[in-house]
Amino acid sequence: MRVPALLVLLFCFRGSAGWSRYWISGNAANGQHDLHIRPVELEDEASYECQATQAGLRSRPAQLHVLVPPEAPQVLGGPSVSLIAGVPVNLTCRSRGDAHGVRLDGTTFHQTLLKEGTPGSVESTLTLTPSSHDDGATLVCRARSQALPAGRDTAITLSLQYPPEVTLSASPHTVQEGEKVTFLCQATAQPPVTGYRWAKGGFPVLGARGSRLEVVADASFLTEPVSCEVSNAVGSANRSTALDVLFGPILQAKPEPVSVDVGEDASFSCAWRGNPLPRVTWTRRGGAQVLGSGVTLRLPSVGPEDAGDYVCRAEPGLSDQGGGVAEARLTVNAPPVVTALHSEPAFLRGPARLQCLVFASPAPDAVVWSWDEGFLEAGSRGRFLVETFPAPEGRGGQGPGLISVLHISGTQESDFSRNFNCSARNRLGEGGARASLGRRGETPALRPQIWRGPIVHTDHSDLVLEEEGTLETKDPTNGYYKVRGVNPPASPDSCVTSLQWKSPGISNFP
Numbered sequence: 144m145r146v147p148a149l150l151v152l153l154f155c156f157r158g159s160a161g162w163s164r165y166w167i168s169g170n171a172a173n174g175q176h177d178l179h180i181r182p183v184e185l186e187d188e189a190s191y192e193c194q195a196t197q198a199g200l201r202s203r204p205a206q207l208h209v210l211v212p213p214e215a216p217q218v219l220g221g222p223s224v225s226l227i228a229g230v231p232v233n234l235t236c237r238s239r240g241d242a243h244g245v246r247l248d249g250t251t252f253h254q255t256l257l258k259e260g261t262p263g264s265v266e267s268t269l270t271l272t273p274s275s276h277d278d279g280a281t282l283v284c285r286a287r288s289q290a291l292p293a294g295r296d297t298a299i300t301l302s303l304q305y306p307p308e309v310t311l312s313a314s315p316h317t318v319q320e321g322e323k324v325t326f327l328c329q330a331t332a333q334p335p336v337t338g339y340r341w342a343k344g345g346f347p348v349l350g351a352r353g354s355r356l357e358v359v360a361d362a363s364f365l366t367e368p369v370s371c372e373v374s375n376a377v378g379s380a381n382r383s384t385a386l387d388v389l390f391g392p393i394l395q396a397k398p399e400p401v402s403v404d405v406g407e408d409a410s411f412s413c414a415w416r417g418n419p420l421p422r423v424t425w426t427r428r429g430g431a432q433v434l435g436s437g438v439t440l441r442l443p444s445v446g447p448e449d450a451g452d453y454v455c456r457a458e459p460g461l462s463d464q465g466g467g468v469a470e471a472r473l474t475v476n477a478p479p480v481v482t483a484l485h486s487e488p489a490f491l492r493g494p495a496r497l498q499c500l501v502f503a504s505p506a507p508d509a510v511v512w513s514w515d516e517g518f519l520e521a522g523s524r525g526r527f528l529v530e531t532f533p534a535p536e537g538r539g540g541q542g543p544g545l546i547s548v549l550h551i552s553g554t555q556e557s558d559f560s561r562n563f564n565c566s567a568r569n570r571l572g573e574g575g576a577r578a579s580l581g582r583r584g585e586t587p588a589l590r591p592q593i594w595r596g597p598i599v600h601t602d603h604s605d606l607v608l609e610e611e612g613t614l615e616t617k618d619p620t621n622g623y624y625k626v627r628g629v630n631p632p633a634s635p636d637s638c639v640t641s642l643q644w645k646s647p648g649i650s651n652f653p
Contacts, residue, residue: 185209210290213265214239218284221299226273227377228305234269236284236297278303278333306378307332311371313384318360320390326356328371330380340372362390365418391464392421392457398471402504404571405477409442411453413469419460421467428452428470442473450475450504478572479503481565484546488581495551495558497578499565500534502544507567510547515561519549526552554580 164182169175180187188209193202216238218224226232267284280301287294307330314325330336341351344367348356356369370383396414403409415421424433425440428451434440442449450473457467482500489495501510511520512529519529527549534544547565551558559582566575 180207183209185211210288212291213286213288213295215295216267216284216286216297218282218297218299221297223300223302225302225304226277228273228275228277228303231270231272234271234282234299236267236269236286237264238284238286238295239264273301273303275303275305275308275331275333277301278305304333304377307336307373307375307380309371309373309380309382311369311382311384313369313386316384317387318389320361320388322360324358324360324364324386326358326369326371326384328354328356328373328382330354330373332373332375332377334376336373336375338374340374342370342372343367345370360386360388362388362393362416362418364388365390387418389418389461389464391459391461392417392467394457394467394469397469398453398455400472400474402474402476403445405446405475406444409445409449409473409475411440411455411471411473412438413455413471414438415457415467417457417460417464421457421459424456424458426454426456428454445473445475447475447477447480449473474504476504476571479507479567479569479574481567481574481576483565483576483578486578486580488583489551489554489558490583491556491559492553493583495554495580497549497551497563497565497580499547499576499578500544501547501565501567501574502534503567503569503574505569505571506543507545507569510545510565510567512547512549513564513566515557526555528552551580 164180164184166179167176168179169177176193178191178193188207190204190206192204194200216236219235219237224234265286269282269284278301281298282301283296283298285294285296309328309330312327312329314327315322318324326341328339328341339352339354341348341356344363348369354371356371358364358369364386365388366385368383368385370381372379372381392415394413395416396412398411398413401409401411411425413423415423423437425435426433434442434453440453440455452470452472455469455471459466480502484498484500486495486497497512499510499512501507509520510531511518512527513519517524517527519527521529521531523529530548530550532546532548534546549563549565558580562577562579564575564577566573568574
């Protein structure tokens, strides 16, 4: 401010004491008068004006703000702050300085003002959730203002407590069944590790201690992982891993026997496990033809020829692994298959024996022998006696076999010329075969013929009937059957047997 040739007075002094820090400089001739204050103190904050008293002039007021540099900030709990990993925490930093100018760097800021005209106190709050990686990290709280733009720093060090951080490894990871494997459980923790716990498939491994576990691998390690739990004073952590165990086929679900009626569909199922997965194929026992592959074999509209044993075969994924097989039987329910068996020629008035073989599923309701003047299912009638025995062997899938034997005591001339019929019936139908008796001393006139199935010639010499006298005559079926004799067939390849059903209690014997 310039006021030429005028006396400049400063009317802001409040007495003479203590004004040694104030002085005026300038050029009076040019009317320039400058007020200097050094050093500035907080009490110097006021409103100032320049007055020319003789001229009656005064300047506009000039406000002086005194800026106080911030003090070095303080972090509560510093210089080393102990934290727990994963637990949220608030860190507080405080500093004093000009209430209008101090700022603290941080995520959350608020300041507290003291009484007017005095330095203020400010706080900054930093909210964080530390991790174990923050252990040993340094945090800096910086206080800055217009009086000290560069600011003042205070650093703290974080000391983290954290539960174990676990890594679990297996060597080797891919093994053949029966090989040894070593598991290694490594952990970093603060405070130090206090214990290890091993488990397999969720169940503790008895006797396992420390950071190493040695086992002999088997197939269960593929689906039952091994786990390691490590503990310290803060908490615990768990890691698990499953082995890649190579093993051959293991049967999980075997095929079950199947029984169906002729013309229906049939199916078998079997399940294998292995690593690598085995290839599953289906064949018939004794056959090489592959009927199907996979878990299920389906046979549409089966017939008697489909009866038998079926093989589910598992081929290993690796050449050095063993395979496996499982079998199940298919039983086809059909009308009985009757075969006349070879019989020895007999002497006139001597004993004779005729035999037939019956296969049926379901089992036949009855096996009946019939001839010109009668029939017999079991027991005796006159010179005739019928016995039934289990067959020495059964045909696979055709049900158990029966051998029915017709014994003749004291053969007559007519026995060598008549036809004897062996017939059987179940819920699905009827089957039969015809046989004739050969006379000893001449070529036997036996030419077995059947309705179904192949002809089987078997000499059951163990079936012997001792000669007896006349046997008791009775009707074993109580009149249930009326059997007509069989006439000679029209051709060598045909035969006809007729069974007539009638109500029980009505009998009609020749």
